[in-house]
Amino acid sequence: MKKNVVIGFLGTNLDAGKRRRWRPSVQIAQHSDFPIARLELLHGRRWSGLAQKIKAEVEGNNPQTEVLLQELEVRDPWDFEEVYGAMYDFARDYGFDYEREDYHVHLTTGTHVAQICWFLLTEARHIPAKLVQTGPPRGELEGPGTLQVVDLDLSKYNALQQRFDLVTKEYNTLLKGGIDTRNAAFNTMIDRMEVVTSNSDAPLLLMGPTGTGKSDLAARLYELKLQRRRIKGRLVHVNCSTLKGERAMSTLFGHRRHAIPGAGADRSGLLREADGGVLFLDEIDELGLDEQAMILHAIETGKYFPLGSDYEVTSRFHLIAGASRDLAEMVAAGRFRADLFARLNLWTFTLPALRDRPEDIPPNIAFEMDRVEKLLGNRITFNADALTAYQKFATDPSTLWAGNFRDLSASVQRMCTLAPQGRITLSMVHTEIETITAIWHNASRDPDMQLLRSLLGSKANDIDEFDRVQLAAVIRACQQSASLSAAGRRLFAASRATKTSRNDADRLRKYLDRFGLEWATCRE
Template identity: 85%
Template sequence: MEKANVVIGFLGTNLDAGKRRRWRPSVQIAEHPDFPVDRLELIHGRRWSGLAQKIKTTVEHSSPQTEVLLHEVEIRDPWDFEEMYGAMYDFARDYGFDDEREDYHVHLTTGTHVAQICWFLLTEARHIPAKLIQTGPPHHQEEGPGSLQIVDLDLSKYNALQQRFDLVTKEYNTFLKGGIETRNNAFNAMIDRMEVVTSNSDAPLLLIGPTGTGKSELAARLYELKLQRRRVKGRLVHVNCSTLKGERAMSTLFGHRRQAIPGAAADRSGLLREADGGVLFLDEIDELGLDEQAMILHAIETGKYFPLGSDYEVTSRFHLIAGAGKDLAGLVAGGQFRADLFARLNLWTFALPALRDRPEDIAPNIAFEMARAEKTLGARVTFNADALAIYQKFATDPGTKWSGNFRDLSASIQRMCTLAPQGRITKSMVQAEIATITSVWYNANQDPEMQLLTSVLGERSAEIDEFDRTQLAAVIRACQESASLSAAGRRLFAVSRLTKTSKNDADRLRKYLEKFGLDWTSCKG
């Protein structure tokens, strides 16, 4: 379907009134034979409503295919940069652009020079998804609507709006930080850089950092920022690569044709296809196999890939955000990660620091978690002064591990808020919580089952519920002591298999391991 052509511009209080010559830009722009205008949006002040209505009538008479919409926007001083930009920014924010169905053009000819500068800045920042158009009168003794051309203005010499941009940038930065007023200079500088990159580049982003540092939450906010800046239109697809072990990884990511998978009832589109036009977040990308890494690289660079069993490539163009908890350079050196994929991801790498490396940010994060707990519990909870002093001293102590980083801090605050009598966290409660959390960390290091899980799962072992730890450790131990997957299955299901008609123990074991993102090879390793 052909898109509608929409022109947005100011009413020319001198030019459109015909005071200088018969050529009126807001009228003639709709009369170009090679530039049909389906809708003309005219912005004007209240005192010029009569002229605006006259232009509307003239355009609709001379160009019946053009719909004219009038927008009354009151600007006291059209030469004031701050006022003009603010009014135009509000207009753009409230407009409701639909660039799937309409092509937008900003008419630069009418309005003050300040308005022209603001038009350029708004389109350059993608607040207005439009092209800039300049029109001019016909040459002397010529007839017709005059000239029309797309222009690119050099506005590098204008700095009057820097404070406004600084304010907008600060708003975006605060958003990326989840509304938390962080104080760590290195982290804040990283967020500043990240906002610039996200707003101006479609290249992949790599977020690295230990578990619990907030990679998933940050990826979601980066997606929202891209959405606000109109760099993407589609959805965010979050993939935990550590769960894509074994034979189903390819199908999950790239989809399959029904005949390629035994027992499949229908074709599967795959997660890359779902991310078309949006953002694909590959969390724990270091857990992907080398074959999947190769296909991901091809999809990033070409926007195309082959679903399993297909002879034809599928197109999916997405912005990639990758998360990793391990040193990818080290994995490349060990042959566990593709060097070409790492080179593609390493253009924009952002290392999220551990909580213990940001002691000055612990206080604002405690306040943030308290506010979140209030929303969750539906009741306000506060610290007693002595209790808060003790907890903050413990939290900022260099010897405090915070092995789960912000995840541990969040869980700690949630526990105290839930147990707080009359909405007050007391000194004794803080002391009990400190004993609890340090005991958990100690037991995690001493528990042989936890040590086994950590050796196989790495930092993801902290995410396994206590309920599942003993059983999973027993399964892993059986795999390590058995010669094959089938032998391990016969050992683990020796009793229950007697009552089952199907005795495919290997398949039962494989499905159990896949729940935790494991396979036979990783258990043996």
């Protein structure tokens, strides 16, 4: 049997017995069901006399208990920093013998500051002990009083552990949007994401093809941070692919009046709006190198310069970044800053494509059905044979799902909208399969997509439709122009008159760089 060792402060009021006969440091050794082999009493120099008196009384009444007096000098017992430092030094120098002794910290004596320090040191395992709380006899004049032992190892409390498990499950359900996902790798990723989000303020990087749900997941991560009280501010969603030209800096970081042409008033910028909350930089791989540098500075320092300002602005936010392209490849190609990538890459989560999660397609179909029902205000169901046929098509490895969950959502919405009397029939499923297959086929035959694929390969699939048309037009202009400057003059003829800088070649070069393209490549 291990021996019980109790460590506690001398009670300068209670142990002196001035107000009542019950004295905690004396009575704690009188519990027959809690034998104490050694009682360590901490006290200041001025209380040495009282400490000696308590030692003699305890050892006289309880021969099996040895009392050791430990002098611990604290000038101000209500100074948290001083008290914690002194107690930490005591714990660090104490020779704990885990094999032979069980340690207990007596919380009843000492100031409230000392009691808080005991708890912190014990909870952090600087003192490998359980907590002991004692009290005077209840309804009696004599006796040792009450004694309660509290073990801070929460895993031993089944009811508490079940509550923690339930809360964790609720958080995971939140991150999954209430969908009962079955893909083991995805569920493991969500479990890890919940732990990181609940315990870290570091940036999160969400990778994955377009349509895999990065924006929805970022919103759920924000809700989780809000519930865990890690943030108080709002979620600011920025689609970096829409930040083009000279106004990208102004949109992100704000500007002072007249800092850019036509700016008649100050603008706070999106980073300022995210102060205290979450900044979601979707498609961060679309940001230019200058913007990347300022974002990195803002992440690391919480400060940045608005355009035209001589003074830094403070904005503390949690960052979530989304990217569809491989940032490591972009770093190697010089199109993404290595230092920013290193800062973002601490916690990276890659969302798999829909076709890589076939077991999650049925619950996502059910989720989309519920969503569309609320949108349309009608109850809609599949006929049994129709559901079987659609799920077979949806989970077939040959089914493209080029747009991932966006394609699935659009497909379900089409069938629900056209369903007569709220029933989706087998013939409707066949029609929808023909429709969505034709959409994918036409996209592959689209001359714009053919042009982009010839230059970008499979990465062309990750470009949004409204960007495809513009990029294809730019490439054709490059192919039809004799030089980069000539292509720039053609493309920016309407807007160049309003620009202070008319370096059309540089503007075109930066635009092409967003997609990893160069003038020579387009010409080829």
